[in-house]
Amino acid sequence: MKLYRSHVLVCGGTGCHSSGSAGIMDAFQAELKKHKLEDEIKLVGTGCFGLCAVGPVVVVYPEGAFYSGIKAEDVPRIVEEHLLKGRIVNDLLYHDHAKAEDIVSTLDEVEFYKKQKRMALRNCGVINPEKIEEYIAFDGYKALAKVLTEMTPMDVINEIKASGLRGRGGAGFPTGLKWEFARKAPGDKKYVCCNADEGDPGAFMDRSLLEGDPHSILEAMAIAGYAIGSDQGYIYVRAEYPIAVKRLSIAIEQAKELGLLGKNIFGTDFSFDIELRLGAGAFVCGEETALMRSIEGKRGEPTPRPPFPAVKGVFAKPTLLNNVETYANIPQIILNGAEWFAQVGTEKSKGTKVFALGGKINNTGLVEVPMGTTLREIIYDIGGGIPNGKKFKAAQTGGPSGGCIPAEHLDTPIDYDSLAKIGSMMGSGGLIVMDEDNCMVDIARFFLDFTVDESCGKCPPCRIGTKRMLELLDKITSGNGEEGDIEKLEELGNNIKAAALCGLGQTAPNPVLSTIMYFRDEYEAHIKEKRCPAGVCRNLLRYVISSDLCRGCGLCTKVCPVSAISGERKAPHSIDPDKCIKCGACAEKCPFHAITKG
Amino acid sequence: MKSIQELEEIKQRTLQAVNLRKDRKGTRVVVGMATCGIAAGARPVLLAFVEEVQKRNLQDITVTQTGCVGVCRLEPIVEVYKPGEEKVTYVKVTPEKAKRIVTEHIVNGQVVTEYTIGATEK
Numbered sequence: 008m009k010l011y012r013s014h015v016l017v018c019g020g021t022g023c024h025s026s027g028s029a030g031i032m033d034a035f036q037a038e039l040k041k042h043k044l045e046d047e048i049k050l051v052g053t054g055c056f057g058l059c060a061v062g063p064v065v066v067v068y069p070e071g072a073f074y075s076g077i078k079a080e081d082v083p084r085i086v087e088e089h090l091l092k093g094r095i096v097n098d099l100l101y102h103d104h105a106k107a108e109d110i111v112s113t114l115d116e117v118e119f120y121k122k123q124k125r126m127a128l129r130n131c132g133v134i135n136p137e138k139i140e141e142y143i144a145f146d147g148y149k150a151l152a153k154v155l156t157e158m159t160p161m162d163v164i165n166e167i168k169a170s171g172l173r174g175r176g177g178a179g180f181p182t183g184l185k186w187e188f189a190r191k192a193p194g195d196k197k198y199v200c201c202n203a204d205e206g207d208p209g210a211f212m213d214r215s216l217l218e219g220d221p222h223s224i225l226e227a228m229a230i231a232g233y234a235i236g237s238d239q240g241y242i243y244v245r246a247e248y249p250i251a252v253k254r255l256s257i258a259i260e261q262a263k264e265l266g267l268l269g270k271n272i273f274g275t276d277f278s279f280d281i282e283l284r285l286g287a288g289a290f291v292c293g294e295e296t297a298l299m300r301s302i303e304g305k306r307g308e309p310t311p312r313p314p315f316p317a318v319k320g321v322f323a324k325p326t327l328l329n330n331v332e333t334y335a336n337i338p339q340i341i342l343n344g345a346e347w348f349a350q351v352g353t354e355k356s357k358g359t360k361v362f363a364l365g366g367k368i369n370n371t372g373l374v375e376v377p378m379g380t381t382l383r384e385i386i387y388d389i390g391g392g393i394p395n396g397k398k399f400k401a402a403q404t405g406g407p408s409g410g411c412i413p414a415e416h417l418d419t420p421i422d423y424d425s426l427a428k429i430g431s432m433m434g435s436g437g438l439i440v441m442d443e444d445n446c447m448v449d450i451a452r453f454f455l456d457f458t459v460d461e462s463c464g465k466c467p468p469c470r471i472g473t474k475r476m477l478e479l480l481d482k483i484t485s486g487n488g489e490e491g492d493i494e495k496l497e498e499l500g501n502n503i504k505a506a507a508l509c510g511l512g513q514t515a516p517n518p519v520l521s522t523i524m525y526f527r528d529e530y531e532a533h534i535k536e537k538r539c540p541a542g543v544c545r546n547l548l549r550y551v552i553s554s555d556l557c558r559g560c561g562l563c564t565k566v567c568p569v570s571a572i573s574g575e576r577k578a579p580h581s582i583d584p585d586k587c588i589k590c591g592a593c594a595e596k597c598p599f600h601a602i603t604k605g
Numbered sequence: 606m607k608s609i610q611e612l613e614e615i616k617q618r619t620l621q622a623v624n625l626r627k628d629r630k631g632t633r634v635v636v637g638m639a640t641c642g643i644a645a646g647a648r649p650v651l652l653a654f655v656e657e658v659q660k661r662n663l664q665d666i667t668v669t670q671t672g673c674v675g676v677c678r679l680e681p682i683v684e685v686y687k688p689g690e691e692k693v694t695y696v697k698v699t700p701e702k703a704k705r706i707v708t709e710h711i712v713n714g715q716v717v718t719e720y721t722i723g724a725t726e727k
Contacts, residue, residue, distance in 0.1 A: 010659035010704055012651065012668045047652065067627045069633075069667040093638040093670030133626055143612060144619035152609045265615075266607065274607045 011049035013090060016066040018132065019216050020055030021211065021250055023062035024373075027079065028052075031063055034082035039090075048090055054219015056132035058119050060371035061101060066132070073117060075101040112351065119370050120386050124351065126359045127175075127335040128375045131219030136254050139261040142222040148267050150338035151226050154233055155275045158341075164190060164232040167337070169345035171357035176330030177204060177405060177434040178510075179356070179423035185327065188317035189235040192325035197237035199228050199303065200321060200328040203244035203251070204286045204293040208457060209405025210437030212361040213331035215373050217244065217251035220335065221258035225268065225281055227334035230341060232279040235327050240281040243298050247288060255283055290407075290461035294509045295328050297463065308465045309509035330435070332361055352378035356422030364390050366439040368395065379420040382412060386440055397442040401525070405434025407454045407461075408514030410521025430521045432514070446543035447526040448533055452480040454518040458511065469512030472503040476519060486546045488534035493523060542604035548589045549604070554579035556601035563593035563602065613708025632711055633659075636698075637682040639673035645680035646699070652699035654683075657707040666711065679725065685710060694722045 017023075032052055039045050056064045061075035065085070072095050074085065081099055088094045095550050101117060125131075134141040142148070154163055168183025189197065201224060205213040217224065228240040244252055259281055262268040270278045284302050291297045292307040299321045301307035320326020336358060340348045348356045356378040362385065365371055369391030376385060382402055386392065393399055401411040404421075410431035412419070419425050423433050441450065455477045464470045476499050479492055500516030507513045523530060532538050539547040552563070553573075557579040564572045564580065571587040574580030582602075583591070594602040626692075636642070636704060654668045674682045679696035685706065686692050691700045693716050702720055709715045718724055 010655060012655045012670075014623075016626070021726065047655065069669050091638070091641070092640070092672065093636075094672045134623065140615055140619040141623050143615045144623045146616070148612055149616075273609060273612075426705055 011047060013048045013552045014051055015048060015052045015090070016051050016068070016069040016132065018054070018056050018062060018064040019052040019136075019250070020059070020131075020215055021248070022055065023064055024250060026047065026062045028063040030079045031065065031082060034079040034429065035086065038083050038086040042086060042091055044086070044090060051135045052137070053134065054131040054136050055128075055215035055373055057123075057128070057215075057373040058101075058117070058137070058370060059373065060369065065133075070409075074099045074102045090174035093118050100422055108457070119372070119374075119389055119391070122380070122384055123375050124359050124377050125375050126339060126351070127216065127332050127361055128219070129339070130223065131215060131373075134220065136219055137257050139222060139258065139265060139267075142220070146342060147222055147338075148226050151229050151233075151267065152273055153466050154230050154341055155273045155277055160190060160234045160236065163230060163341070164450050166345050167340060169245055170348040171345075171352070171355075172333065172336055172340065172348065173356060173423060174330060175332035175336075175360065175435070177408065177432060177436075179433060182329065182333055185233065185317065185329070186234050188315070189237075189325055189327040191220065194325045196239075196322075196324045196379065197235055198321045198324055198326045199231045199235065199237045199240040200299070200326055201228055201240070201242040201244075201331060201334060202293065202295065202298060202328055203242055203248075205245065205248075205331070205435060206290040206293045206461075207408075207435055207437045208454075209365040209439050210363045210406055210435055212363050212373065212436045213294070214248050214251050216331050216335050216361070216384060217248065218254055221251075221254045222262065223338055224255075224334045225258055225262055227337035228281060229272070229279045229328070230337055231327055231334070233277055235325075237327070238278050238280065240279065241302050241321065242281060243284045243286055243302055245288065245290070246285040252283065252285065259283070262375055278350075280570050289463070290457075291463045291509070291511050296509065298328070299326060308463050309511070311508060319484045331437070353420060353422045355424055360421065360433065360436060362436045362438040364433035364438050364440070366403075367393050367442040367445070368440040369394055371545075376421075378422045379514060381418050381420055383417040385421070385438070386417070390440070393440065393442050400441045400443050400445055401447065401522075403431075403439040403441065403450065403454075404419065404437065404516070405432040405514075405517070406437045407458045408432065408436075408517055409434040410517045411450070411525060413439075413525040418601060430517075430524055432517070444541055444543070446484075446541040447522040447529050448480065448539075449541075449543045451519045451522045452484055455480060455515065458515040462515075466506075466508035466512060468503045468506040469508065469515060472499055472507075473515050476503075476516065480519070483530065483533050483547070484544045486533070486537050486544075488530075488537075490534065492534060493527065493530050496520075497523060545589050549584055550582055550587060550589065550594060550602055551589070552580050552582060552589055553603065556599050558599055558601075560598065562596050562598065566592045566596045568592065631667070631688065633686040634666065634668045634711070635671050635684045635686065636668070637672070637674045637680055637684075638670040639677075640682045641673055641677035642682065645677075645697075647681035649700050650681045650683065650698050650703050653703035654707065658711075661707065661712065663707075663711065676722075679712050679722065682722075687711075687714075695720045696722045696725050 024443050064073040073344045088096050164186045172182040173179040286292050289307050292301045297307045297309040318328040359375050361375045401413050416429050459473045459477050462469045559577040571583045638647050681698045683695045683698045
């Protein structure tokens, strides 16, 4: 491979892709050609860097210069100034939100990365995911080689057990134990599956891993195959992740070409193959039993457990099913040892966790932190706080299965057990931040609306129960709530949790129950005072004009589409609540800020 | 894949090409590449360094560029930063001189005194 004096890394993750990184790649190609720099400078498309909020992101090595929010028009300047003349283009560099005047020139200086520990994401944004050689250069497939030549399957399982790794899909089951069950299950044919059906709204950890470092998943699955005695793997990935699917296909092809998948890997008698299975977009297929039915080509519906997948899984054979992020940790544990891994994290939750930061936060993006990091550190130090100086209200973890964490628990160390203790859950890693403008009843309604939509309909508690809960929430948010509705929601929720067939139904009431637990006063305000404290629920909203501030300029009467505002010129105006459609146009137009939501 | 050696070979072949993105602890060769440097012929010098580093399969060396060092009349100027040692500034560097600097200074640790700014400016 040729040596280049400089590498230009352009993020090709979905986030940056949708903000135009493909055009930037083309522009670099053209500019490098124009200046005859193609032989000196290497252009690399990588996976996600994590700081999606400021994408598209471009990093230039060896300086490590971190350019953010790049447009195709900026490329000629970067090439001419930085690559040709060696002058870093300061005004295109990333700026930290916290200290606006400071320009941050290199990746290591960015506040966003300082508290992170990139273990699972170690190669994302570093290697070209479409080149197996680059993965190998960073010790790729070395763990597989070690396992096949130096370790017995039980050695591997014991190493994983000793590391303390727990399932990153959300439930947190000890991974080593799961592998042991699958190994000990009797059967001639066994399967290794990867759950890449990431469906939580706002979560994109697995997508970024698959896009940025697909080979680490293949390697880990082969290791798992050796450990449990399987020769066939399936990756169940959403069809809505086209870039991930493409890169996985390329990776599988390259691994087969080099003989890292296929027959007699490393000259041993171990053979392993991986196939992709594309999900058609049903959320329930992320549930393990439904996922396995879908792999078999059947309707994606859950089945009761036991029998557990380790005993009777895909095609009724013993099956090991792990999440993408769980697999991403495996090669590192094999290479660096269980103690290395176990020294990161808390007593019962080892290693790191990747979170997709979204909602009302400055640095939207992908972060990886050691277990035990507090929510405050993630939101304020890494996430850069809440935009526009608003106040933090709650964080939602675990998506439609999780719960809300209010401000009083901001200092809770994030791990499986402490999150469960405060009524939320780790979940797969979606972390949605909400500020004072978010109505918690509305949020609960949003998530429940999602699960009602995605319920497969097989078991009545989920099919009928969640629907009834949603109707109650609709009633409350539309201003028709009655005394006793909250209690009804709680009773229904607890019964559904106890009776539903699969994880989807068992966790569906969580967003409602946890918001009731922490924000009962908001529910009560909706029901008793017919008022939405955050001013979100339209039917409960009222716009009022302050007679002290109104100068009677008449601008609001002109902008009101339904002529609901009246008043004498130069005298305070008023709004007719029966006519008002709560569009908010008047409040936006008023030069004296006299119109407020009341 | 038949053996671990095979994997190791691919690794070594690629590592040199990609480790630019990770390790930045070793020796740094910085070539002045402002307009003055480029006009004086800094580009072939830079390429000579890159080629020589690759030919000798040297690890942990970055060849990079900087703006105007200030003494434009002495361009092309090359600065060599070895960890724990004082910076050495070479002036009026040519591709031939570059090769000697790599051999004597970077590999063998002997500063090529006659090319340095101190010797030229006597």
